Amino acid sequence: MKYHLTYSLLFLILLVAACNTKKKTDESIRQAETLFPKGEELNSKNFTGTVWLYMMGARDSTLHARFGNVTFAPKASTNWHSHPGGQILFITEGKGYYQAKGQPARLLHKGDVVEIPRNVVHWHGAAPDSEFAHIAISLNADEGGAVWLGPVTDEEYDSSIMQ
């Protein structure tokens, strides 16, 4: 009986230690998977829900490009808008949608790329059950900033993601 207790206790201690190590490893990996910083919470009428923006690169760039990391809380999205110079999105986290006006919404995951043509009215944002992050590169920025339109209504959002 003494052996039972001694070994049971030893086994339990070591198993708990092994589990804790694993948990720590997973947490550090999850941390590292956030490729770019979330930045500051946006306070803008051009977005619905909670959105964070981390701008990267020089504002007075001669590259004619503006770029940053955008993170959406679940169900958060941009309003409808367009870019005179076009935009590229590189999805880095989670699950979300891109929809061009009049087209079916496109489901997006980490590793997907969206090439948004000039002047195409569209929105992008998170799925209802997932955060969503992408790098956004606005191109030919000397041709003008984004043209903002109205919010994506609940009906538009729901019908888009049900397609």
Next chain:
Amino acid sequence: MKYHLTYSLLFLILLVAACNTKKKTDESIRQAETLFPKGEELNSKNFTGTVWLYMMGARDSTLHARFGNVTFAPKASTNWHSHPGGQILFITEGKGYYQAKGQPARLLHKGDVVEIPRNVVHWHGAAPDSEFAHIAISLNADEGGAVWLGPVTDEEYDSSIMQ
């Protein structure tokens, strides 16, 4: 003595099982961390070592941008070159370097961004002990493609990364 053996065996079996689970978890996470596909191995005189390229987006883009994912084997690099329209690099994997001619090399990790001004002669590539991957977006591409110069010599590479 019998208890010794029984418990030792039970403990060993369970510890091995726990370790195996952990290993599998780490492997699946490492796989998922490769954000974009490696694509095809490049066969180009403008690179040294083994490099893979995965082009993304339309070649006939009206966005004036060309973009893709570039993966370098350890110590592989571009030759010295410049971009008339500039370029942005988003580091997605591993450890590497960016060096503008006459400047110290910059050590790069996953999550770093490099804004390469127009016509600045530079190279980028992997550290000796790590693969390295980045998205590369060549901007204002209608102003001309990359201007390729000579290879980064072993002496240049070694002295750059020792700084």
